[in-house]
Amino acid sequence: MQQFDVVILGAGFGGSLTALLLDRIGFSVALIDRGKHPRFAIGESSTPIAGYLLQSLSEQYDLPQFQPFCKYGSWQQSYPGLACGIKRGFSYFSQEPLQNFHVKPDHGSELLVTANLSDALAETHWYRADVDCFFADEVKKSKVVYLDQTKVSVNRSHVWEISGERTGEQIALRAAFLIDATGAAGIVPHALRIKRQTEFLTNSTAIYGHFEKVTPWAKILDRCHVSRSDYPFDCDHSALHHVLSEGWMWQLRFNNGITSAGFVLDGEQKTGSVEQLWASLLESYPAIASQFEGASLVAPESGLVSTRRLQRGWKMCAGADWALLPHTAGFIDPLHSTGIAHTLCGIERLVAALEKAWGTDGLPEAMSDYSESVQTELALIDELVAGCYRSLPHFDLFAASTMFYFAAATRFEHLRCREGEKPLFLCADDVGFRNVTRAWLDRIASIQQQADCEINEFREAIVDAENLLKPWNRVGLFHPAVPNMYYYTAAPESEPR
Numbered sequence: 268m269q270q271f272d273v274v275i276l277g278a279g280f281g282g283s284l285t286a287l288l289l290d291r292i293g294f295s296v297a298l299i300d301r302g303k304h305p306r307f308a309i310g311e312s313s314t315p316i317a318g319y320l321l322q323s324l325s326e327q328y329d330l331p332q333f334q335p336f337c338k339y340g341s342w343q344q345s346y347p348g349l350a351c352g353i354k355r356g357f358s359y360f361s362q363e364p365l366q367n368f369h370v371k372p373d374h375g376s377e378l379l380v381t382a383n384l385s386d387a388l389a390e391t392h393w394y395r396a397d398v399d400c401f402f403a404d405e406v407k408k409s410k411v412v413y414l415d416q417t418k419v420s421v422n423r424s425h426v427w428e429i430s431g432e433r434t435g436e437q438i439a440l441r442a443a444f445l446i447d448a449t450g451a452a453g454i455v456p457h458a459l460r461i462k463r464q465t466e467f468l469t470n471s472t473a474i475y476g477h478f479e480k481v482t483p484w485a486k487i488l489d490r491c492h493v494s495r496s497d498y499p500f501d502c503d504h505s506a507l508h509h510v511l512s513e514g515w516m517w518q519l520r521f522n523n524g525i526t527s528a529g530f531v532l533d534g535e536q537k538t539g540s541v542e543q544l545w546a547s548l549l550e551s552y553p554a555i556a557s558q559f560e561g562a563s564l565v566a567p568e569s570g571l572v573s574t575r576r577l578q579r580g581w582k583m584c585a586g587a588d589w590a591l592l593p594h595t596a597g598f599i600d601p602l603h604s605t606g607i608a609h610t611l612c613g614i615e616r617l618v619a620a621l622e623k624a625w626g627t628d629g630l631p632e633a634m635s636d637y638s639e640s641v642q643t644e645l646a647l648i649d650e651l652v653a654g655c656y657r658s659l660p661h662f663d664l665f666a667a668s669t670m671f672y673f674a675a676a677t678r679f680e681h682l683r684c685r686e687g688e689k690p691l692f693l694c695a696d697d698v699g700f701r702n703v704t705r706a707w708l709d710r711i712a713s714i715q716q717q718a719d720c721e722i723n724e725f726r727e728a729i730v731d732a733e734n735l736l737k738p739w740n741r742v743g744l745f746h747p748a749v750p751n752m753y754y755y756t757a758a759p760e761s762e763p764r
């Protein structure tokens with residue numbers, strides 16, 4: 268039976284990267300996945316934090332092949348054959364049921380937030396079929412033992428025993444440490460009977476797929492004679508959000524003609540088939556429907572995906588001889604595109620902790636710290652997302668709620684990139700910030716309780732949001748030169764190397 272220091276279950280980009288980093292620092296590693304690359308996967312829109320973390324990891328562990336993924340320009344130069352999308356920032360458009368999109372004074376139904384300063388320096392949407400395949404191919408070139416198409420079960424005695432079947436052959440491995448990177452499958456917490464986390468503020472479900480021939484939103488705006496002259500970037504070169512009364516829709520456009528699109532709905536899903544639900548949502552929002560006229564679903568092959576409640580988590584995320592990567596530890600919601608960056612943040616912390624504490628008495632404590640930090644981060648993401656859902660009926664309030672995310676993200680970027688600090692993801696360990704986020708949730712709740720809320724009260728609430736965020740607002744949130752059009756939240760950067 269082959270014995271490894273670490274076995275990793277799940278070869279998404281998270282599991283593959285973890286395997287490569289551990290291999291680099293001298294661990295013996297095996298990586299196992301039940302599937303085979305390339306394959307459809309969701310979780311595509313990256314952020315400046317993700318780009319920064321990937322760059323930092325690739326430098327620290329001498330894996331220069333991952334550097335080009337940090338920016339659109341370098342990606343195109345190095346890997347033009349791997350599909351991705353250009354992401355200049357986040358854009359939001361308020362849609363009202365059974366009405367065409369209409370603009371309001373001071374861009375009251377539009378919000379564009381720039382994340383970077385040029386197309387070359389833009390972040391990207393990862394076409395995961397290509398990206399995950401590339402990461403797994405790099406694993407195959409390393410010393411890591413890579414087993415795909417492998418169904419496993421795990422058993423913990425004094426070490427971990429991993430047994431299974433690969434294309435008809437039995438496999439058996441032993442590991443001193445097991446990392447679970449299987450996402451929702453959560454093999455290790457099931458095996459250890461860890462209790463599920465069930466208390467979440469957010470309550471959402473999603474339906475999604477990959478489409479071709481989706482008409483760019485900019486074209487629809489042009490058809491409706493909506494001026495885009497104030498927009499800081501092409502709104503289709505972004506994580507585009509249509510904000511609805513019952514949730515929101517994401518659209519991520521790749522450079523291979525494919526668009527990832529999904530509705531995320533607040534609360535329980537209506538009954539009926541996923542196709543019926545998709546059709547009825549399009550029917551409710553004619554401007555979005557016109558984007559999908561002539562579009563067709565291309566992936567996954569099984570058809571539109573419909574999820575159960577998206578929020579999930581485990582009460583423990585690591586022990587003395589095991590750890591869950593963040594997307595296995597839990598998930599909240601795709602709003603704010605936190606998943607890729609959170610995964611990279613968790614990998615950075617976990618690999619550093621293993622390197623430092625391996626073979627010492629300090630390992631259990633290091634893993635306990637890791638577990639607590641991932642849970643603290645998920646709790647903050649839940650608060651940031653829940654604030655937005657609770658503000659959905661009022662776009663001004665929704666925009667104010669997104670500012671809590673943008674304040675956290677830009678503060679984190681500043682501390683990491685300029686101050687050299689390593690706070691928890693999105694500064695989840697900043698007690699003051701956590702307090703104002705919770706105060707904002709309370710403030711929204713008080714508005715929700717007033718059935719006949721006056722416009723003045725929304726204005727007052729937005730002023731409150733601005734005041735709450737003052738100590739964290741270093742990038743001019745709330746007062747862009749053009750209302751709701753943020754040109755300069757990004758810190759100046761150099762052209763890619």
Ligand SMILES: Cc1cc2nc3c(=O)[nH]c(=O)nc-3n(C[C@H](O)[C@H](O)[C@H](O)COP(=O)(O)OP(=O)(O)OC[C@H]3O[C@@H](n4cnc5c(N)ncnc54)[C@H](O)[C@@H]3O)c2cc1C
Nearest residue numbers: 277279280281300301310311312449450452594601606607
């Ligand atoms: C609807 C939705 C939308 C999202 N959108 C975004 C977004 O826009 N931006 C963002 O940053 N994040 C997003 N996320 C989060 C993102 O998907 C995750 O952060 C990311 O996929 C984590 O990567 P990973 O490699 O750790 O795990 P995964 O991508 O989940 O990979 C898990 C791997 O484990 C394998 N596996 C599963 N079960 C088993 C098993 N039993 N045995 C062996 N292998 C197994 C799978 O085949 C897969 O290869 C989204 C998530 C959801 C659910």
